[in-house]
Amino acid sequence: MSFSHIVTIVVPVFVIILVGYGTGRLRLFDASGTQALRDLTMQLALPASLLLSIWRTPRHTLVEKLPLAGLLALGFLAVYAVLFAVLRYAARTPLKRAALLALACVQPQYAFMGTSILTGLFGAAQAAIPIAVGGILVNVILDPVVLVMLGLPDRTALRTEAxxxxxxxxxxxxxxxxxxxxxxxxxxxxxxxxxxxxxxxxRTSALQTVLHQLREPFVWGPLLGLVLSVTGVGVPEVVGSSLTLLAGAASSAALLYVGLSVAKVGRPRLHPRVWVISLISVVVLPLLLYSVGKALTSSEAAAQAALILAFPVSPVPLMFASKYGDKADEETIGSAVVVSLILSFITLPVIINLVG
Known part of the structure; x- marks a missing residue:
């Protein structure tokens, strides 16, 4: 794939994000409007897109993607565990801060930006599978684990109060x-x-947290598509047409939401921790996973897994920091969202060209 073709796929994505950013700066959307745009993406359009794409994927293709699922589990779960352990025990970071900062390093915007870019690179069917696998790993395992840790009592704070x-x-x-x-x-x-x-x-109940996540359409939509594909149920024409219309809103709504989120963060603070999170997210982690993936599986699986992790820091850790962290955590992760997005304008085409 030529570099010029990669640029024609990536640049329009950033143009729509810039439109969303300008919309946010002009305050054309208030907080409720921004949340409605996110809900449209995560509750309706993207689940419909993933459900339909996976449903139409042949069973043997899904079986062939098992190495990809293993690589993504390595990238999301194993790397998160290592980063959390380093922050918590080597750097003596408080529990909640370690959980939030490690999550910011490994949770990218694959759900918001991945639909447009991966579809342009691999086609809708091939793009849906890594996005769906990533969504299941993050929403059913990683985020619930982080939420459980964020719900634990902070013993250090209790001792200070005592x-x-x-x-x-x-x-x-x-x-x-x-x-x-x-x-x-x-x-x-x-x-x-x-x-x-x-x-x-x-304390947060782990089971309740997982069950809550399973109720999200972004989780059960791909799972339902997987069940229908494996059992050999065909897609009725009317259902397919309806889901296609709904899925059409996924890319534009998701990218506009990214721009609005960045506008809400404002000017980033460029202290070292922000740079570390941003560089791990958009450079170190995707290249590491690509190298490991090529050694363990195929180049195709390694490339798809690396690209899922090459997107900038997700707004989700920022939402968690706003609710469970302190002002410093929120500022650090919010700045990392902005900086990693700016860096990805350069790093994404380079990594796509490298692994493509």
Missing amino acids: RSLSAGATRPKHAMATAGGGGTAVAVAPAVTTADDLPEPP
């Missing part, structure tokens, strides 16, 4: 003593409050 309570006047503790005249005197001594005395916040 120390602050102990330093001041804490709850009184009565001690009984016998006075010289035979009466009883009551002495009041401060009681030390420890982290164990403080109530723990409710």
Whole structure:
């Protein structure tokens, strides 16, 4: 594939993202409008596209894609575990921050940008399978694991609160003593409050989190398509035409949402942590997976897996940081979303040319 052809596939994607960014800067969409655009993509258009594409894929083709699924599991799950362990235990990063930063490194915008670019490179049927496999791995395994960790109590914060309570006047503790005249005197001594005395916040149930994710159309749509393909059920013409019309909105709506998300983040902060996350996301991880994939499987599977991971940082870790992290986490991941998107304008064509 010529580099000029790659550019003609990639550049229009960034043009639509730029349109979304301008729309966001002009405030033509408010917060509810942006959320509606995301829901249109993730709840309707993209699930319809994946369902139809996988449904139409022959059973033997799905079996041939098992090595691709293994590579994506390596890229998403194994690399996340390594990064989390390094941040948590080697760098002594707090639990929630380590979970969020590691997620930002490995969760790309394959669902938002991948539909347009991978379809242009491989065709709709071939593009749907890696996107669907990635969606299942991320939404059924990776994100629920991260949400469970984010729901765990922060023992460090509890100890800090305990120390602050102990330093001041804490709850009184009565001690009984016998006075010289035979009466009883009551002495009041401060009681030390420890982290164990403080109530723990409710923990996230792993099973409930997974079941919640399975209710999302972006997850069960591809799974339903897989079941229908494996069982040999044909696509009725009316159903196929209807799903095709709905799927047509997936690419444009997803790219507009990316631009709106970037506009909401604003000017990025260019501190070292942002650069590390961005470079891992758009350069290090895809090239690493491509090298490993070529050694273990075929060049085609390695290329598709690498390209799924070559997209910029997803807005999903930013949403998690806004809800569970602090201001520093939100700023770091938001900046990484913007920086990785800018870098990917250069890195995506280069990586496509390299692995293509």
